[in-house]
Amino acid sequence: MxxxxxxxxxxxxxxxxxxxxxxxxxxxxxxxxxxxxxxxxxxxxxxxxxxxxxxxxxxxxxxxxxxxxxxxxxxxxxxxxxxxxxxxxxxxxxxxxxxxxxxxxxxxxxxxxxxxxxxxxxxxxxxxxxxxxxxxxxxxxxxxxxxxxxxxxxxxxxxxxxxxxxxxxxxxxxxxxxxxxxxxxxxxxxxxxxxxxxxxxxxxxxxxxxxxxxxxxxxxxxxxxxxxxxxxxxxxxxxxxxxxxxxxxxxxxxxxxxxxxxxxxxxxxxxxxxxxxxxxxxxxxxxxxxxxxxxxxxxxxxxxxxxxxxxxxxxxxxxxxxxxxxxxxxxxxxxxxxxxxxxxxxLLLYRKKCECGVVSGTSSFIKNGFSHGDIELEFFSAFENSADCKNQDEKFSLVLSRNVAGKKFSVEFTCDFAEQTLCFDRRNSVEGGGKINFRKMKFPPSSFRNEKSAYEKRISLRILIDACSMEVFVNGGESAFTNAFFLIPDAFVSSENSAVLEMSVSENIRAEYKIFKI
Missing domain, CATH: 2.115.10.20 (Glycosyl hydrolase domain; family 43)
Structure with missing residues (x-):
């Protein structure tokens, strides 16, 4: 012993x-x-x-x-x-x-x-x-x-x-x-x-x-x-x-x-x-x-x-x-x-230069060499009434990936307005992301407003990414969604395996982003 x-x-x-x-x-x-x-x-x-x-x-x-x-x-x-x-x-x-x-x-x-x-x-x-x-x-x-x-x-x-x-x-x-x-x-x-x-x-x-x-x-x-x-x-x-x-x-x-x-x-x-x-x-x-x-x-x-x-x-x-x-x-x-x-x-004192912009329609945003950062996102979609938005494809996705020896390892965070859920998927990370490799949670109710003029869906997200973790804070901290992951097997780690951050939205969604490296 x-x-x-x-x-x-x-x-x-x-x-x-x-x-x-x-x-x-x-x-x-x-x-x-x-x-x-x-x-x-x-x-x-x-x-x-x-x-x-x-x-x-x-x-x-x-x-x-x-x-x-x-x-x-x-x-x-x-x-x-x-x-x-x-x-x-x-x-x-x-x-x-x-x-x-x-x-x-x-x-x-x-x-x-x-x-x-x-x-x-x-x-x-x-x-x-x-x-x-x-x-x-x-x-x-x-x-x-x-x-x-x-x-x-x-x-x-x-x-x-x-x-x-x-x-x-x-x-x-x-x-x-x-x-x-x-x-x-x-x-x-x-x-x-x-x-x-x-x-x-x-x-x-x-x-x-x-x-x-x-x-x-x-x-x-x-x-x-x-x-x-x-x-x-x-x-x-x-x-x-x-x-x-x-x-x-x-x-x-x-x-x-x-x-x-x-x-x-x-x-x-x-x-x-x-x-x-x-x-x-x-x-x-x-x-x-x-x-x-x-x-x-x-x-x-x-x-x-x-x-x-x-x-x-x-x-x-x-x-x-x-x-x-x-x-x-x-x-x-x-x-x-x-x-x-x-x-x-x-953490705000450690933010480096801000990179900001808008993603809309079916467009996407790709950033290379991103491993440690603080991201602010605002999403919005509106219809004349709640019936108009049924069966609409309204998704935002954030994918963090690394290519190693010809294989892509990735994790994906998805915000699904139609389903009213947040999802995290690490099935394509190292060793399949473990026994529990997928998690889904509901939107907080504050994300939806049904007014006379329009049916609106809004959500604000703050996402912390730090090499092997993603913490999501929803609507000013009303909900939290924390997940860890690994994107490179130890045997293949090198400074050349840079991470890629990809952001995309479907039709009817407008997304504003601010990205700060830490």
Whole structure:
């Protein structure tokens, strides 16, 4: 069995970083997204401000591009755009976390950076145990406290599946500390529970904040915060069934609920949503969005980041030295009862010279050498009444492609006015785009206006493309659609494999575009 230590993880990370400098893969690295410095990464952890910078930790296995015994990797940034690679913060090197340091959060307290995480171990019978642990540090180096684990199964006053008790959300309120965790009930359903402490060491059970209503299995990665006067709970439910009308898909989803967190009971009362029959909603309709986590910026903005991958669809090329990246950080706000999300405004400072124009009719636009950019698009079509637009071909498509050794690898994003859907297709990317290679979502209702003078269809899109990802923000952030991809097998990567961006529209559509390289 490998002996996992911080020193070994840091050494491995440095080796991979040096190797990447001379590897062809270096041409395809993201430039404005956080991504794994070495090997595998998944959930964002400990997303928080400390020492004047924003820190991002993440689930990390630097020894391969496959999931393995979890460490905590560590990045930091001053502007959410450029990320500094720091040495790993946690390794599974203790009896209480020898099977992995799973997800958690972080807060600043008395000039210390406090990390709350889940320690995974096994008992004498070989059964998996998950308990909550703490570490503290100065922004660079972190040490686990001697009293770990601070919360175990003994703190929970009812039966549950002890191998699924994880993902600690830590916060301070009214001079006390609170920790929310998810656990699996005996029937396999997820539940969100709360504990309270006066000193971070001695914890008492408070409540079941909320639990699965039967539409999902285990819950993961909870976050609780206030936004525009509402209490918000976000989490990632597993074993969901597809519900296209409400934007849900089979398997793992990431959703949010609004309502009222009753105090001192700490029980969440969900608010029924007006646009559907559910009291929760999908955060992002794309293939690759999971385990979102937020932090509160010093200027009051609530910022969200998530893992840009899907558990059901692994797409990293075989010889890559890194696997996994994060979404670009997003500012959150509520408008008209809905969660809006947009790229943090700092990205605007990195925009280079604008290229703008109009695409109409059946015309197209082709741009060579495009791999990293920020695109703004406005589409419009109008008819005298809604009946006139039936059976009309009204599509916009954006295709990003690379030609390698006589073969074209591509991904296509389509906006279909007639069908009222957005689609992403990566079936023609490397290795067919994985097990899940196509995703479709509905337009937001705000895209359509039926007035006396005309039936209008309008949609505005902001699209971030960064080497191997495409994030689409619809109608000012009303919806989001995030998908990752790879366009070149590692063996064929070179600086000559330039990307081509092609844009085209069908009849009856007018499209205005602005393209900024980053």
């Amino acid at each position: 490998q002996n996992y230590t911080l020193e070994a993880a840091a050494k491995r990370q440095n080796e991979i970083q040096e190797s990447l400098k001379s590897q062809p893969q270096n041409f395809l690295l993201p430039v404005f997204h956080a991504f794994s410095p070495a090997g595998w990464c998944n959930d964002p952890n400990g997303f928080s401000f400390f020492g004047g910078k924003c820190h991002l930790f993440f689930q990390y296995h630097p020894y391969s591009t496959q999931w393995g015994p979890m460490h905590w990797g560590h990045l930091c940034t001053s502007d959410f755009v450029r990320w500094e690679i720091l040495e790993p913060a946690l390794a599974p090197d203790s009896d209480f976390d020898c099977e992995g340091c799973f997800s958690g959060t972080a807060i600043e307290f008395e000039d210390r950076h406090i990390l709350a995480y889940t320690g995974v171990s096994k008992n004498k019978n070989g059964e998996t145990l998950q308990n909550q642990c703490l570490a503290e540090g100065d922004g660079l180096c972190y040490k686990k406290i001697l009293q770990n684990p601070v919360i175990s199964a003994a703190n929970v006053p009812f039966e549950f599946q002890k191998g699924d008790f994880r993902d600690s959300k830590l916060w301070c309120e009214d001079g006390k500390f609170y920790m929310a965790c998810v656990l699996k009930m005996p029937d396999g359903k997820g539940s969100l529970v709360c504990f309270r402490s006066e000193n971070l060491l001695d914890w008492k059970f408070v409540s079941v904040i909320d639990r699965s209503s039967g539409k999902s299995g285990m819950w993961e990665c909870p976050d609780i915060f206030k936004l525009d006067g509402k209490d918000v709970v976000i989490f990632s439910p597993q074993e969901m069934k597809a519900d296209f009308e409400n934007g849900l898909h089979d398997g793992n989803n990431s959703v949010y609920m609004t309502g009222f967190l009753k105090r001192p009971e700490f029980i969440f009362e969900r608010e029924m949503r007006t646009e559907n029959s559910l009291n929760f909603a999908q955060i992002d309709g794309g293939i690759d969005f999971y385990a979102p986590q937020t932090c509160l910026a010093p200027d009051g903005r609530r910022i969200m980041i998530a893992w840009m991958q899907n558990w059901e669809s692994y797409i990293t090329p075989k010889n890559y030295l890194w696997s996994g990246m994060m979404t670009f950080p997003r500012e959150l706000e509520f408008k008209n009862g809905k969660l809006f999300q947009n790229p943090v405004r700092e």
